Amino acid sequence: MWAFPFMVNAFRAGTVIAVGAGVMGWFMVLRRQSFAGHTLAVVGFPGAAGAALVGIGATYGYFAFCLTAALVVAAVPRAGRESEGREAAVVGTVQAFLLACGFLFTALYKGLLGGVTSLLFGSFLGITTTQVLVLLGVTVLVLAVLAAIGRPLLFASVDPDVAAGRGVPVRLLSTLFLVLLGAATAEASQITGTLLVFALLVMPAATAQALTARPVLSLALSALIAVAVTWLGLIAAYYSPYPLGFYVTTFAFAGYVLARAGGLAGRRRPAPLPAGGPA
Template sequence: MNDDWWSRVFNFQDYGQLLGLVQNSLIAAAVLGIVGGVIGVFVMQRDMAFAVHGVSEMSFAGAAGALLFGVGVVSGALVGAVVAALAIGLLGARARDRNSAIGVLMPFGLGLGILFLALFDGRASSKFGLLTGQIISVDGPDLGRLIAICLVALVVLVAIWRPLMFDSLDPDVAEARGVPGRALSLLFMLALGLVVSVAVQIVGALLVLALLVTPAAAALRVSASPVLAPLLSAAFGVAAAVGGILLALGGSLPISPYITTISFLTYLACRVIGSGRDRSARLAV
């Protein structure tokens, strides 16, 4: 019984042959890890982890609707995520209003997605994959679209990087200096929606936080540098996404437990390092 359980988690027979089946997924995961890690730093600085979950639920609803009506799942996830992101950006000028909007969107998106999946008569694995991720879910055309979506999100981030960083770290002073906070918020939410729609394809709607929040939270535990923190977050995101797929390939479980475990262990390690460094700094004083 124990051997059977272990073989479901890790089983590397014929691993080399299986590896060729997930090349597209590995590339997509690496791109997502980089872009998700970078945007995740702003998510943490702007205290918007809850927003990631809200957007992912609507992205799930869009993907489930696309599955039901025979449209491209990537397109459906993209539409759902962008609609949710823009709605949150428009309705949520203040944190309280934003959280209220997200609290309304989350159950609506989840319920709508479940309805679409209940009406869908196709494979059960397709339904399950939207929630927890699929190891072979990215074909050639999908890979091109996913990379294009991530590049658009990255271009938006680069274009607004400096004012967005200012507005994220000190919104009151930024507003006093004439920084257009609402416009930045809308553009940031648009970029976030694009990245979330890609993440749903890889890790599933329920665990998007593992790639868009946890790597950034880990990076910010060991560095507050505006340059080093995004780089570390991107590295942690790539390690979790690509490492999760490589480990999942050897078992019969969904990708998400592997990705979330790597992300969580990375966060714990960074937390220990950060706590130790803070303790040393206090003792030195």
């Protein structure tokens, strides 16, 4: 397997994507913005299709649509239950409309678009070294900015009201985080497809947070789990005729189920009796 350059590049790209998705997804799940993250992943599909329709590179479409959608979602305040419901309504509306636009663009396009399946599920085959380097550059930049705002973002994610009272720019941090999430999603979607990248965003992070409540350990676990399921998926897909996306999502889902089952079993375990025995 390692004798083929396309597989070597697939593992390189998969590792970069998994680390970025694991870290960004951890904050996304903590902030309860999985629905928003799903929308940012999905809108890459109409972005790529629309770019092909007007005759420009798909990369421009991915970034234009993902970043614009991120700014639209960020424009909705998130304070209070009413605002959370308003955000969900805006996100759902944007997602439904842009998905419909994506299918319209593919219907109007007269050339070789590569099929809807490739845009939705992507392909790790045929990745060039240049693509890996560009992907690495974008991921490093996104993670560097996230590291710079990590502590106040964590504070604002756990308790936004107290953070705002302490002078933390909660609204600015929320907007910046969504823009970073949109940029990371736009870059990764070009290889993973618009649906698989969301699986890497949400499932490793949810698994890590089910295993431990310690932020640093949970964040590291999220990235490690994402890398593990990506590598396992690539190996399984190489030795079988079935698609990569199925294996990655299946391994990630299995890890989440095991983590949740282990947590439930631990909570149901009876407490040990005192040293003197029962009273």
